Structure formats: C-alpha cells, structure tokens
Amino acid sequence: KQDVQAGAGASRDLLTAKQVQDQLHVDxxxxxxxxxxxxxxxxxxxxxxxxxxxxxxxxxxxxxxxxSRSPLDPAPVQAVLDVSAPMLGVMMVxxxxxxxxxxxxxxxxxxxxxxxxxxxxxxxxxxxxHAMAEDLDFSPHFQQASLGFECARVFVRSGxxxxxxxxxxxxxxxxxxxxxxxxxxxxxRQAVLDALPRVSAALSRAADSARSSLVRDSADQTH
Numbered sequence: 001k002q003d004v005q006a007g008a009g010a011s012r013d014l015l016t017a018k019q020v021q022d023q024l025h026v027d028x029x030x031x032x033x034x035x036x037x038x039x040x041x042x043x044x045x046x047x048x049x050x051x052x053x054x055x056x057x058x059x060x061x062x063x064x065x066x067x068s069r070s071p072l073d074p075a076p077v078q079a080v081l082d083v084s085a086p087m088l089g090v091m092m093v094x095x096x097x098x099x100x101x102x103x104x105x106x107x108x109x110x111x112x113x114x115x116x117x118x119x120x121x122x123x124x125x126x127x128x129x130h131a132m133a134e135d136l137d138f139s140p141h142f143q144q145a146s147l148g149f150e151c152a153r154v155f156v157r158s159g160x161x162x163x164x165x166x167x168x169x170x171x172x173x174x175x176x177x178x179x180x181x182x183x184x185x186x187x188x189r190q191a192v193l194d195a196l197p198r199v200s201a202a203l204s205r206a207a208d209s210a211r212s213s214l215v216r217d218s219a220d221q222t223h
Contacts, residue, residue, distance in 0.1 A: 014050045014119055014126070023056055043101040048117050050163035052100060071207040072156065072164045074102050080206075081106035081166070086197050088192050091170035091181050094203070097162055099130030109170030111149070111180030121147070133165055136194040140196045142189060145169060149181050166199050168192050 010215035020040075021031055032049065041055035065082030070115075077094045085092040085107035093159040094103040108116060128146055132153055142150045155162050172178035174189065184192070 011181050012074055014123055015056060017049050017051070018200070020051045020056055023060065042098060043104065052120060068167045071158045072096070072102055072203060073206065076206045077203055078106070080202055082200060084195065085168070088168065089184055089188055089193055090168040092166060092168050092199075093129075094156070095129050095133065095165050097133050097164060097166065099126055099133045099165075100130075100168060101126070101129070102164065109180055110177075110184045112170055113182070115179070129165070129167065132167070139152060140193045142171065142174075144173070144192075144203065150174075151179070152196060154200045156200050156203045156207065163207055165201070166196060168196060 009178055017028060017031055021028065024031070026034075031040070033041040034205060035049060035051070040059060041052040042049050050060045072094060074150050081103055083095060089107075091108045091112060092106045105112065105116070112121075124147060136155075140152050140154045142152045145151050149169055150173055151167050151170045153165050153167040156164040156166060170182050171189070172181040172183045174184075174186065176203075177183065
C-alpha cells in the first residue's frame with residue numbers, strides 16, 4: 001500500500017498534453033512531434049500522451065534533450081514488443097534506466113487496460129520500474145509488484161552500457177486466479193523467462209546499430 005501511495009504521489013511528475021502546451025506555448029501538433037523525435041520525453045498511455053515534468057523543466061531551461069535520448073528507438077522497440085507480448089501471454093513495456101517508459105504497454109491485461117489512462121496507476125508503475133532499474137540483478141525472475149501482479153525484467157545493453165529494461169508483467173501469482181490478469185502455467189512462466197534475454201538481445205542489436213549510425217553521421221558532418 002505504501003508503494004502504491006508513493007507512486008500515486010509521483011503523479012504530479014506526469015503532465016497532460018494540455019498542461020505542457022500551456023507551459024511551452026505550442027500547439028498540439030508541435031507537441032506530439034517533439035515527443036516523437038525525442039525533443040521531449042513522453043509516453044502514450046491508452047489514447048493519451050503523458051509528459052515527464054522534469055523533461056519539460058529542462059527544455060524550458062534551454063537544454064537540448066535529444067542529445068541525451070535513449071539509444072533505444074521507440075519504433076523498433078514497440079514492434080518487437082507488439083509481437084513478443086501476445087506470443088508469451090504477458091503485457092510488456094520497455095523503459096530507460098530511470099524507469100521512464102519508452103514504449104507503450106503491449107498486450108495489456110484487462111486490469112491494466114481499464115486503468116491505462118489513470119495517472120495514479122501509471123505513476124505507481126513508473127515508481128516501481130525506477131526501483132527495478134536500480135536493482136542490478138541480471139537473472140530474469142518473476143517478482144511481486146505493488147499493484148498485485150507479478151512481473152519479470154531483463155536489462156538491455158548497448159556495448160558495455162545498460163541502456164534500458166524490458167518488463168513482462170500483468171501476471172497473476174503462480175497457482176492463483178485473479179480477474180483481469182494474465183494467468184500462466186509453470187511451463188508458460190518459464191517460457192517467458194527464457195524469452196526475455198532473446199528480446200533483450202534483439203533490442204541491444206538495434207541500439208548498437210542506432211549508435212553506429214549516429215557516429216557515422218557525426219563523422220560525415222565533421223568532414
């Protein structure tokens with residue numbers, strides 16, 4: 001309960017599009033373009049966008065946020081998760097190393113889908129993802145989340161650097177029935193744990209490729 005309350009208290013760190021428009025004095029089209037090209041950290045929740053208050057503050061201070069964006073490109077990340085999550089029977093999301101989502105939730109369980117646009121639920125998830133990013137346990141395993149379901153996660157590397165996580169969740173505790181959650185057999189749970197490193201490896205290759213392209217582009221501009 002304390003974890004959920006702490007996450008809910010962090011909901012003020014997530015801003016609506018209207019709140020950001022009022023601060024930046026831009027129209028909605030410009031705002032969504034800024035989210036898409038990395039100039040402003042954001043995540044799409046259901047049909048709505050939510051923006052990180054810290055990113056808005058840094059942008060107002062004149063910082064170029066695109067220079068520090070995650071090497072995990074949201075487009076290929078989303079494509080991988082949209083295929084993997086339904087096959088494994090879980091919901092999946094990718095985050096940066098601060099626990100900020102860089103993809104939409106793929107294959108959400110009914111419980112999450114009903115609350116996808118609730119700021120407090122998203123804030124509680126983000127707070128928990130941040131805590132999981134700080135726990136450098138590299139062995140994928142299911143663990144109890146504060147919202148009542150289980151999840152497992154794996155880190156994503158680019159070179160020797162940890163650049164993000166992939167989380168598989170929305171799973172009912174083993175051997176229990178829970179309305180609205182994905183229910184997995186022991187074999188299916190193991191299949192998820194076996195698949196997570198492969199999903200991570202695919203995203204790592206994509207991140208390495210993106211970084212190589214940036215290096216080549218920088219070299220071409222220098223010459």
